[in-house]
Amino acid sequence: MANNVKVILIGGSPMIGKTTLATELALKYRYNCISTDDIGEIVQTIIDINPMKDFDYREYYIKNSVEKLIKETLKYHKEIWKPIKHLIEIHSEWSNPIIIEGWALYPKLLRNIDKSNIKCLWLIAGENVLEKRILDKKEFYKGASNKEKMISNYLKRSKWHNKKIYDEVVELDDDYIMIDKDLTKEELVDKAMQLLSGNSE
Template sequence: MTNRLFLIGGPSHAGKSTLAAAVAECLNCRCISTDSLAKHPGRPWRDPPEQLPPHVVEHYRDLSLDEMMQSVLTHYRSMWTPLVLPLIEGRERLVLEGSALLPELVAQLDTQNISATWLVAAEGVLGRRIKVESDYEARDPDKRFLIDKFAQRALAFNRFINEEVSRLSLQKLEVGCETSVDDLMVRLGVAGSP
């Protein structure tokens, strides 16, 4: 592959981090997550004894779905120029992944030597993955409420990304329950797998 930069966007739990790590390993280059650049209230669960910060609880407990979507989109747009764009414009060969890679912003780039794709989850995939990772069944009703709100936002973001990628004629890969990293790498066009 001759691309210097691989951008992999999409919703939480679509498999961005797993795919990005595999691509970076295959191409022997660095992998960075936009989550490491600036945090928005993320997953509303922690492994004991770690407690959820109060602002994370308040975010999911108090905001409507529309408010959560506006909050996360505002956060991602505010990250673009000071944090994400310098990595994209750098000279390093890199795999950059994260939900902050909004199609509307990536579409404005000179895409020479850049491969950009978004993972979009098929119906039911995100909800199942979120419940498994959060150990949903073992949580109390208050924690389940927060996880349900997070899942609602993830599903809304998945729909948003799917619509935006289609509107802008950008590349997307649909992820199903049985989709493997090897499948995604082949579809992405990265020769070989780690």
């Protein structure tokens, strides 16, 4: 990896492999590692921003329209962006190297941050990958009162998010890894390390 990289940011939709990749890279490079989900949990102890607070998480996806799920996702991510940005800045300036992963990261939010020692990696889902991931994770929707609707709404929101990230990545010409159904964990880590070393071939 390039010696001056102090912050690695890994963004992408839920269930796409961000946490797996971040954990593997943190072990290889001996970096600290945190998720934007964890940052959100901390913020929630101070500010009432959790859209699911009055729901069983499964019922949240069943009872709300896809449009509302998207609107509340954007609102929630906006609320936690300031502490995320602060964490990026302090680790890029003086604190220990860190990997920050999460779906609250967006390419356009990062375009005004000095990236001289920050590296962004974006995971983009190929066709049918998100659907396969959620269907395979049976414990996630087990016990839902309407399993089909929960999966459908969750999947539609994830596909919206995946497209948003992809569109922003293409517009800004950022590095990304296409996650297809045949990509193994080892191949994902290898691709990420190539990008971090400056070799995208």
